[in-house]
Amino acid sequence: MKILKxxxxxxxxxxxxxxxxxxxxxxxxDAAKSAIRILEDDTGAADYRIxxxxxxxxxxAVCPAMAIRRLKSGVVTINKxxxxxxxxxxxxxxxxxMFTHPDEIVPFKCIACGKCxxxxxxxxxxxxxxx
Amino acid sequence: MNRAELKVLAEFDYELGQVEKGYxxxxxxxxxSDNTIESRPVTPExxxxxxxxxxxxxxxxxxxxxxxxxxxxxxxEIVISSGPLGGTTTYPGSGKSLVVSISPTTHSVMxxxxxxxxxxxxxxxxxxxxxxxxxxxxxxxxxxDGMQGKVFIYEAPEGTADTHELAExxxxxxxxSEAEKVGISSVTAGSGAEHALIxxxxxxxxxxxxxxxRVKQAGRGGIGTVFRDKKIKALVVKYLGVKGNSNHxxxxxxxxxxxxxxxxxxxxxxxxxxRMRHRGTSYLxxxxxxxxxxxxxxxxxxxxxxxxxxxxxxxxxxxxxGLPDGCWYGxxxxxxxxxxxxxxxxxxxxxxxxxxxxxEYETIAGVGSNCGIFDPExxxxxxxxxxxxxxxxxxxxxxxxxxxxxxxxxxxxxxxxGGLDLRFGNGDAAIELLHQIAxxxxxxxxxxxxxxxxxxxxxxxxxxxxxxxxxxxxxxxGLEYSEYVSKESLAQQGGYGLANKGPQHDEAxxxxxxxxxxxxxTFADKAEALHxxxxxxxxxxLCGLCKLPWNDIIPEDNALTEEPAKVPEHVQNYVEYxxxxxxxxxxxxxxxxxxxxEAVYNFQRVFNLRLGFGTRQHDAIPYRSMGPVTAxxxxxRAERYDQQLRELVGFDPTGKSTAEKLAxxxxxxxxxxxxxxxxxxxxxxxxxNGVPTLETLRRLRIDxxxxxxVVQQHL
Numbered sequence: 001m002k003i004l005k006x007x008x009x010x011x012x013x014x015x016x017x018x019x020x021x022x023x024x025x026x027x028x029x030d031a032a033k034s035a036i037r038i039l040e041d042d043t044g045a046a047d048y049r050i051x052x053x054x055x056x057x058x059x060x061a062v063c064p065a066m067a068i069r070r071l072k073s074g075v076v077t078i079n080k081x082x083x084x085x086x087x088x089x090x091x092x093x094x095x096x097x098m099f100t101h102p103d104e105i106v107p108f109k110c111i112a113c114g115k116c117x118x119x120x121x122x123x124x125x126x127x128x129x130x131x
Numbered sequence: 132m133n134r135a136e137l138k139v140l141a142e143f144d145y146e147l148g149q150v151e152k153g154y155x156x157x158x159x160x161x162x163x164s165d166n167t168i169e170s171r172p173v174t175p176e177x178x179x180x181x182x183x184x185x186x187x188x189x190x191x192x193x194x195x196x197x198x199x200x201x202x203x204x205x206x207x208e209i210v211i212s213s214g215p216l217g218g219t220t221t222y223p224g225s226g227k228s229l230v231v232s233i234s235p236t237t238h239s240v241m242x243x244x245x246x247x248x249x250x251x252x253x254x255x256x257x258x259x260x261x262x263x264x265x266x267x268x269x270x271x272x273x274x275x276d277g278m279q280g281k282v283f284i285y286e287a288p289e290g291t292a293d294t295h296e297l298a299e300x301x302x303x304x305x306x307x308s309e310a311e312k313v314g315i316s317s318v319t320a321g322s323g324a325e326h327a328l329i330x331x332x333x334x335x336x337x338x339x340x341x342x343x344x345r346v347k348q349a350g351r352g353g354i355g356t357v358f359r360d361k362k363i364k365a366l367v368v369k370y371l372g373v374k375g376n377s378n379h380x381x382x383x384x385x386x387x388x389x390x391x392x393x394x395x396x397x398x399x400x401x402x403x404x405x406r407m408r409h410r411g412t413s414y415l416x417x418x419x420x421x422x423x424x425x426x427x428x429x430x431x432x433x434x435x436x437x438x439x440x441x442x443x444x445x446x447x448x449x450x451x452x453g454l455p456d457g458c459w460y461g462x463x464x465x466x467x468x469x470x471x472x473x474x475x476x477x478x479x480x481x482x483x484x485x486x487x488x489x490x491e492y493e494t495i496a497g498v499g500s501n502c503g504i505f506d507p508e509x510x511x512x513x514x515x516x517x518x519x520x521x522x523x524x525x526x527x528x529x530x531x532x533x534x535x536x537x538x539x540x541x542x543x544x545x546x547x548x549g550g551l552d553l554r555f556g557n558g559d560a561a562i563e564l565l566h567q568i569a570x571x572x573x574x575x576x577x578x579x580x581x582x583x584x585x586x587x588x589x590x591x592x593x594x595x596x597x598x599x600x601x602x603x604x605x606x607x608x609g610l611e612y613s614e615y616v617s618k619e620s621l622a623q624q625g626g627y628g629l630a631n632k633g634p635q636h637d638e639a640x641x642x643x644x645x646x647x648x649x650x651x652x653t654f655a656d657k658a659e660a661l662h663x664x665x666x667x668x669x670x671x672x673l674c675g676l677c678k679l680p681w682n683d684i685i686p687e688d689n690a691l692t693e694e695p696a697k698v699p700e701h702v703q704n705y706v707e708y709x710x711x712x713x714x715x716x717x718x719x720x721x722x723x724x725x726x727x728x729e730a731v732y733n734f735q736r737v738f739n740l741r742l743g744f745g746t747r748q749h750d751a752i753p754y755r756s757m758g759p760v761t762a763x764x765x766x767x768r769a770e771r772y773d774q775q776l777r778e779l780v781g782f783d784p785t786g787k788s789t790a791e792k793l794a795x796x797x798x799x800x801x802x803x804x805x806x807x808x809x810x811x812x813x814x815x816x817x818x819x820n821g822v823p824t825l826e827t828l829r830r831l832r833i834d835x836x837x838x839x840x841v842v843q844q845h846l
Contacts, residue, residue: 083375091391091397092398102387105383
């Protein structure tokens with residue numbers, strides 16, 4: 001299964017990943033439209049915390065419209081046409097990695113495309129295969 | 132048969148339009164007598180004063196009927212409306228439809244709040260409400276096509292009216308492809324609703340995962356009977372394309388904020404609170420039994436050692452788990468579970484493998500413990516048949532319990548019941564009674580008329596003692612009680628007795644506040660609660676909402692708030708949500724929502740007056756709901772009652788007979804109820820006879836000339 005693996009201890013908070021992600025999927029750099037979020041880590045373990053979908057798939061069962069499914073690659077995706085915009089998936093994501101934006105009626109999440117990992121200057125992000 | 136083969140009796144074209152801030156701005160009128168179909172405008176006044184849902188239904192019904200209209204007159208209407216918030220997907224519990232009509236059992240105004248997809252899809256198809264009037268000569272189907280902008284009245288094809296078959300058939304008939312099935316919802320009743328007065332309506336939704344329909348019931352007061360009397364076999368809507376902004380809300384971000392917060396709250400707290408997502412309301416059985424509130428043997432007792440056999444864990448093991456079991460999109464509280472693969476063991480569908488929707492608490496308590504039945508299989512059999520026959524499980528349960536007590540008391544015997552041995556606990560006899568009710572045959576023909584008529588028949592034909600029947604017949608206003616024992620909670624006696632439509636707990640459930648937590652010690656406290664909570668709960672029915680996400684899930688810190696029973700954080704959520712959809716600037720606090728309800732609530736009270744009811748005498752309740760009727764009842768809780776006589780009544784029970792003690796307790800409790808009525812009427816702005824004053828009508832802006840004219844006759 002393909003996921004975006006994160007190395008928070010390497011993150012320098014440059015936010016390139018957020019810009020790349022939102023530009024890729026919403027055609028403009030806007031952190032509020034990014035499926036990856038860099039947050040300050042208040043636990044003290046590192047400077048930053050990287051919040052991004054780990055393809056756990058808890059959202060699949062809670063979707064009342066059967067709009068969320070797992071692809072053969074293991075990536076969990078939303079069918080925009082089927083989505084009824086209830087955001088049950090947002091509230092039920094155990095790591096809160098499903099996002100919404102006022103401009104969008106469908107929520108969005110990381111699909112492990114790897115664009116952000118390609119651009120990350122410190123190799124804090126990496127596409128890996130996991131069981 | 133396919134749709135093209137259906138005979139069209141009437142056809143109507145309309146502009147599809149768009150929902151704006153929760154409203155389409157028009158309602159659909161369909162008359163099945165003369166096949167008239169028309170669009171009627173929703174006025175700004177309707178939105179402001181009556182809000183939607185039940186409010187719209189009552190307003191349309193008021194203008195459709197006269198003070199002389201009977202339930203089976205063609206001019207009686209069935210009005211179905213969701214509400215401005217109905218169809219929102221982001222906030223849990225937002226897909227309800229409100230149904231109003233003149234009831235065959237109360238002869239006054241009835242309302243019922245039901246899930247399923249019909250109300251929201253009807254709105255997205257272009258209509259805030261549908262108003263059904265008239266009486267067809269032969270069975271018809273009314274179909275609203277929200278994709279094409281067409282309404283049809285079709286001659287109904289032959290075949291059963293029973294819901295588990297008919298509702299599936301409607302999906303097959305009106306969906307043009309597999310993908311369209313989710314866009315179909317139907318309203319149906321069943322063959323039982325053709326023969327009994329306790330008919331219910333089933334509102335369907337197509338469940339993609341189960342690849343079949345589920346149904347939710349508008350159960351109370353016989354509206355299914357009105358539906359079949361009108362010879363409407365099915366009412367069907369099609370709409371595809373529900374989205375998070377289908378209501379075109381004024382400010383969606385305000386709704387999203389509180390909606391996502393609620394989903395997360397349910398995710399975090401439901402597993403440690405009610406566990407609705409796993410077992411629905413069925414978990415209440417044991418709690419009610421533990422607190423002496425579970426109706427047992429026709430409300431004689433409040434619990435039973437065998438209650439555990441029909442409690443939540445039993446049902447959790449039977450319910451299919453892990454599915455999003457909301458009755459509308461986005462309801463993460465997901466209480467509407469099903470038992471799959473149930474093999475029917477009696478009656479016309481014997482041997483069939485079916486899905487049973489439920490059972491919910493009310494059904495388990497009503498057809499289970501209240502009838503002395505603690506066998507899950509029997510409860511499932513009755514649940515399935517009540518639904519598919521279109522009969523209300525609550526009325527069936529309560530009236531069967533009444534029949535069983537009459538049987539054990541010798542008022543009925545096997546000769547009168549046609550051989551049915553209707554002792555408490557005889558599940559097979561209860562099932563057979565249900566089949567007879569559905570067919571309108573044998574003793575079932577009598578039982579299916581409800582408790583109020585049975586009392587009359589038993590007195591007139593069997594020489595029964597009218598006082599005893601009045602005491603044990605658990606109905607008020609002609610409606611059978613829902614399933615809570617109210618003996619030890621005066622406030623709940625009022626919650627039942629003062630309810631506009633009759634004794635249903637959706638207006639007020641005050642037992643824990645009053646009896647367990649002692650938070651309502653004075654008459655003023657009880658009156659305030661019987662003002663606030665009925666008004667607050669009415670509000671859900673104006674908006675197209677379910678009450679459960681208000682207080683069947685609560686924030687972690689709710690107990691620390693000033694008024695935990697109100698769940699203040701959730702009330703504020705609803706303010707945000709309502710303003711987010713409608714954009715109304717005059718709504719800022721919970722009190723503003725309550726004021727909306729107050730107008731509709733008082734309007735409904737005046738509607739009762741207009742139909743010849745709605746005064747103090749109609750708020751009377753059977754003594755069984757206030758206290759022990761029989762010696763065995765008294766003696767089963769003698770310590771409690773003796774103590775109350777001593778401490779509250781000033782009557783020393785020492786050396787007194789049970790009959791003397793019963794009489795003393797009764798005199799006290801009945802007087803308490805009278806005092807409660809006085810206090811509540813005053814708080815609600817009513818006269819001592821329970822009539823809203825002109826000042827109250829003015830304050831609530833419902834002082835329309837025709838409303839004032841009704842009230843003036845009673846002042």
